[in-house]
Amino acid sequence: MGRALGYVGFTGPDRRLDTTGYFDDPVNVLPVKCANCTFPDLDHVPQPYRLARGIDRPVDLAPANLGNFLARDRARRVIEAACPGQCRFHPTTVKKTNDAAPWFLAVPTHHIAIGRVRAEVPRCSACGEPKTCHVNEFEPDPPGAIEWDVAKSLSWGSHNDTIGLERDRAKLRAAYGPRAEIMAADTGWARQRIYRYLFFSLRLELLLKKLKIKGMTRLAGDSGAPTGEDRAWVDEQVDRLNRLGFGSPPGRDGREDQGWFDAYLKKHRKRRGAPHDFGPIEAALGASLPPTYKVFVDQVGAEIFRNVEGEEGFEARILLPQDLDLTSYRQGAVPMDGEEDRQVDAVLFAATGHGDGFCFDLAAGGPEYPVYLYDHEANVFDAYAPNFGGCIRRFIGEDG
Ligand SMILES: [Zn+2]
Incomplete structure (x- = not known):
């Protein structure tokens, strides 16, 4: 070292x-x-x-x-x-x-x-x-x-x-x-x-x-x-x-995020088809998907967020369960330079137009996993949000 x-x-x-x-x-x-x-x-x-x-x-x-x-x-x-x-x-x-x-x-x-x-x-x-x-x-x-x-x-x-x-x-x-x-x-x-x-x-x-x-x-x-x-x-x-989301003691912050997320769902609910069957995907993954992601894809679907955080052309597309990438970003799958990056055990749940992707880190433990943005040029996982709800909040630019 x-x-x-x-x-x-x-x-x-x-x-x-x-x-x-x-x-x-x-x-x-x-x-x-x-x-x-x-x-x-x-x-x-x-x-x-x-x-x-x-x-x-x-x-x-x-x-x-x-x-x-x-x-x-x-x-x-x-x-x-x-x-x-x-x-x-x-x-x-x-x-x-x-x-x-x-x-x-x-x-x-x-x-x-x-x-x-x-x-x-x-x-x-x-x-x-x-x-x-x-x-x-x-x-x-x-x-x-x-x-x-x-x-x-x-x-x-x-x-x-x-x-x-x-x-x-x-x-x-x-x-x-x-x-x-x-x-x-x-x-x-x-x-x-x-x-x-x-x-x-x-x-x-x-x-x-x-x-x-x-x-x-x-x-x-x-x-x-x-x-x-x-x-x-x-x-x-x-x-x-x-x-x-580990910076401050748990409590108010998590509940506030959940309240924001519930309000978002209420406003943007549109899907009327049958709910997704997450069972086979979770079995293949050997872990549960975050509850907030599941309710999001059931009620909102494969939403595309444009100009993420006000950045012109930055697009993030939520992947449906069958489109999740369960293998490419798992621990050890990508040769990572950074010691911290090597520990991330990631599942890609949102693709961008420029090759980067948003991932859940299974290594951190659920049910709500922290979110990382995989930057393919730098080959690093950037800490992005404490959970899926917090990630959607950042996509929209309502960080506060
Ligand atoms: Zn002895």
Whole structure:
């Protein structure tokens, strides 16, 4: 990549959502990876991923164990759109009820080496992992810059100290019973409360701040200020995210768009034929078409919008279901230069007279997908509207 981004450690309040009890015992138990020392598989994501407390915390982000974090839907959409492919998002459930929780577990896909465990710390003869990794046993050697906006540390740390270990282990065993990631039954190879660090780029930190996405903050003592280039990226992202409808918290805006769209349909309704059968197309697509598109083609039909946004000669023609292009713009179908563009999984629903086209992005999740304009000359997907209704509104030029 060759990018060099300034970064900070990112954290948040204790009493993490995926922990329980006085000792912040992890709720989700990891499988043992090494039978010899009981070292757990740190990259395994238990499913369902359960949360035990703080579920109503009125923020968008919260720290999670092992260098992961939790994001509510808007924060997830923002991070996915601005930093595509840098986190895997998993649904979560409420431990007590097994109901879906309004949080996604975000697992950074990139690891960065931040130093090494001192040579004198014993290693497991089978897996090579150190016996413990207290702060004092670690020689930090963090990179000056990172290539990604989100990453976690490759190495892990643990809270053990030889004096406290036996006492804590006995306490923990009495309170919670044996748990592999906290203690290795009686082998003496217990690592307590294994953790990893989470890192965000300075530009992502600034973007979240600008969008008022709250709940996490940089590690105390970490310093660094965004560069001019970082600020330019943030401005570009804010503009892009606003067009996709992720820029501001959900609420009034979506309802207002829907009201506008309903009024538009009432005024322009003309089709009297049988409604379209969307079933076979949705089956072929493996996804539902947006409800607003379906009602539009049923009631208005293959409408042509001329002089889109006041641009002379710019024509957009809504395609009927049988004319949708379900294959040409799907993820991986067009070799895209941009990292963000490569993530778009597009279905063309409106053609223009000049080779560009308007697409739904299935990758963003439905039922109403964000709309991109595929610019064939630049080979990019330009963020255009938060949904189909918002797109029609822009075609007509009633943006406000
Ligand atoms: Zn081992």
